[in-house]
Amino acid sequence: MIAVLTLASAVxxxxxxxxxxxxxxxxxxxxxxxxVYLLLDAQFVGFAQILVYIGAVAILIVFxxxxxxxxxxxxxxxFSSTWAIGVGIxxxxxxxxxxxxxxxxxxxxxxxxxxxxxVHQIGDQLLTKFILPLEVIGLLLTAALxxxxxxxxxxxxxx
Amino acid sequence: xxxxxxxxxxxxxxxxxxxxxxxxxxxxxxxxxxxTFPLLFAITTILERKGLGRIQNRYGPNRVxxxxxxxxxADGLKALTKEDVVPHTADKVMHFLAPLVLVVPVFLALAxxxxxxxxxxxxxxxxxxxxxxxxxxxxxxVFMAGxxxxxxxSLLGAMRAIAQMISYEVPLILSAVTVIMAVGSLSTVRIxxxxxGYWGVLPQWYVLTPWGFAGFILxxxxxxxxxxxxxxxxxEGESEIIAGCYTEYSxxxxxxxxxxxxxxxxxxxxxxxxxxxGGWHAPLxxxxxxxxxxxxxxxxxxxxxxxxxVRGTLPRLRLDQLMGFAWxxxxxxxxxxxxxxxxxxxxPAGAARWIVCATLVAAPYVMLxxxxxxxxxxxxxxxxxxx
Numbered sequence: 001m002i003a004v005l006t007l008a009s010a011v012x013x014x015x016x017x018x019x020x021x022x023x024x025x026x027x028x029x030x031x032x033x034x035x036v037y038l039l040l041d042a043q044f045v046g047f048a049q050i051l052v053y054i055g056a057v058a059i060l061i062v063f064x065x066x067x068x069x070x071x072x073x074x075x076x077x078x079f080s081s082t083w084a085i086g087v088g089i090x091x092x093x094x095x096x097x098x099x100x101x102x103x104x105x106x107x108x109x110x111x112x113x114x115x116x117x118x119v120h121q122i123g124d125q126l127l128t129k130f131i132l133p134l135e136v137i138g139l140l141l142t143a144a145l146x147x148x149x150x151x152x153x154x155x156x157x158x159x
Numbered sequence: 160x161x162x163x164x165x166x167x168x169x170x171x172x173x174x175x176x177x178x179x180x181x182x183x184x185x186x187x188x189x190x191x192x193x194x195t196f197p198l199l200f201a202i203t204t205i206l207e208r209k210g211l212g213r214i215q216n217r218y219g220p221n222r223v224x225x226x227x228x229x230x231x232x233a234d235g236l237k238a239l240t241k242e243d244v245v246p247h248t249a250d251k252v253m254h255f256l257a258p259l260v261l262v263v264p265v266f267l268a269l270a271x272x273x274x275x276x277x278x279x280x281x282x283x284x285x286x287x288x289x290x291x292x293x294x295x296x297x298x299x300x301v302f303m304a305g306x307x308x309x310x311x312x313s314l315l316g317a318m319r320a321i322a323q324m325i326s327y328e329v330p331l332i333l334s335a336v337t338v339i340m341a342v343g344s345l346s347t348v349r350i351x352x353x354x355x356g357y358w359g360v361l362p363q364w365y366v367l368t369p370w371g372f373a374g375f376i377l378x379x380x381x382x383x384x385x386x387x388x389x390x391x392x393x394x395e396g397e398s399e400i401i402a403g404c405y406t407e408y409s410x411x412x413x414x415x416x417x418x419x420x421x422x423x424x425x426x427x428x429x430x431x432x433x434x435x436x437g438g439w440h441a442p443l444x445x446x447x448x449x450x451x452x453x454x455x456x457x458x459x460x461x462x463x464x465x466x467x468x469v470r471g472t473l474p475r476l477r478l479d480q481l482m483g484f485a486w487x488x489x490x491x492x493x494x495x496x497x498x499x500x501x502x503x504x505x506x507p508a509g510a511a512r513w514i515v516c517a518t519l520v521a522a523p524y525v526m527l528x529x530x531x532x533x534x535x536x537x538x539x540x541x542x543x544x545x546x
Contacts, residue, residue, distance in 0.1 A: 018250075061319070
């Protein structure tokens with residue numbers, strides 16, 4: 001049922017005319033994904049999903065809409081003229097992905113009881129096995145921060 | 160006496176057949192929260208109005224009931240019976256959903272706060288993370304309220320409110336991280352248990368350490384800003400932008416926004432008590448016979464009194480002052496605080512630890528204060544009279 005809700009809000013996010021309604025449907029999709037994570041007993045990922053996606057990414061999109069004032073419904077046609085090709089590509093990608101996942105090792109083994117992952121273990125792994133990705137992400141975030149400051153600064157200088 | 164509510168709940172849950180037990184247990188916890196906190200909200204409204212009145216040298220409401228104590232009842236009746244005015248061009252679905260999107264995450268956040276021994280409604284491994292996650296979800300409701308009203312001033316108020324809330328989320332979370340570092344767990348129940356010891360007379364609460372003291376103050380300031388409370392209530396300042404993003408709401412929906420804001424205040428206070436003030440522990444070992452939930456609610460009422468006091472005392476911050484305060488002062492202070500907390504953890508216990516950590520916290524405070532106030536030369540006060 002959660003999957004149906006997530007898919008429905010994802011479809012709504014893309015097909016609603018009113019942009020702001022679409023953003024709210026997108027937030028609903030994120031919440032559905034978080035619910036799926038929580039059902040799989042991955043607490044940290046679920047809460048991080050809510051914190052990052054609903055709390056930051058949705059707000060980012062909202063700000064973009066607010067600052068560009070494009071909230072009114074656009075008069076374009078909802079479905080583009082090449083929608084059949086789009087559907088074909090989507091079906092092909094879905095088939096490829098599901099075929100790969102179903103034939104991979106993760107599914108063909110017997111289902112063991114899921115491991116209980118605590119935040120402690122995630123933190124441990126982040127600082128020992130995955131330390132390099134952690135540092136790279138830190139660098140990436142620093143670059144984004146500096147870029148944001150530079151963009152904001154230039155706007156002031158032009159005035 | 161201490162475990163009376165827990166025992167009551169266990170007895171009630173044991174009285175129903177097995178397959179209904181989880182449902183009844185959840186329903187009882189939720190029911191307890193849904194009953195207690197709106198009641199506390201009603202008491203807070205009257206306390207606030209009387210308190211603000213006394214600070215401003217006037218009586219608060221004193222007509223309804225003895226000393227005005229039945230004022231919340233009158234307010235509730237007014238809110239319920241007022242006509243629900245929705246603007247003609249407003250986005251009806253969003254307009255309706257915005258108060259709900261505010262109140263529901265706040266109730267969720269209240270569920271992880273431990274209110275007594277064994278009395279946290281949800282004991283999760285990532286309790287603090289859950290709290291901040293649902294706190295972040297309340298910002299969407301502010302946007303929905305502002306946008307759906309189709310009112311320029313509402314939109315402006317909503318934009319300012321969201322900017323303020325996301326700016327202050329970073330110091331809020333960073334100041335809470337120091338406690339998580341000291342405890343080693345994200346679970347609120349474990350954090351309270353870790354503050355249970357006593358050094359002789361004084362309790363081992365984190366507020367009584369240098370980094371905990373600074374962290375507590377930073378957390379409370381950021382919490383005041385997160386729940387849009389004075390002196391950070393520019394988004395809904397009354398003489399500035401009428402009610403800001405809540406302008407077009409009347410009657411029960413406005414009361415729901417009010418409820419959501421105050422419950423947010425309770426939730427942040429509750430988390431502050433859990434992280435820094437020792438949760439439900441008594442301040443002195445000899446007072447441990449008083450039930451744990453009495454201590455929790457006493458501390459909560461104390462923090463609410465401080466909120467009311469600050470509201471009546473400090474003037475409202477302007478938007479650029481507010482944002483500058485968050486990014487230029489609070490963020491570096493929280494980072495310095497994290498450094499101090501790390502040093503505290505790894506130094507051996509003793510006087511040197513205190514001196515080093517206190518310096519690590521006080522030095523950035525003084526330097527930042529000097530640096531950020533450098534531009535304005537505040538001279539001697541000059542009076543100009545109208546002639």
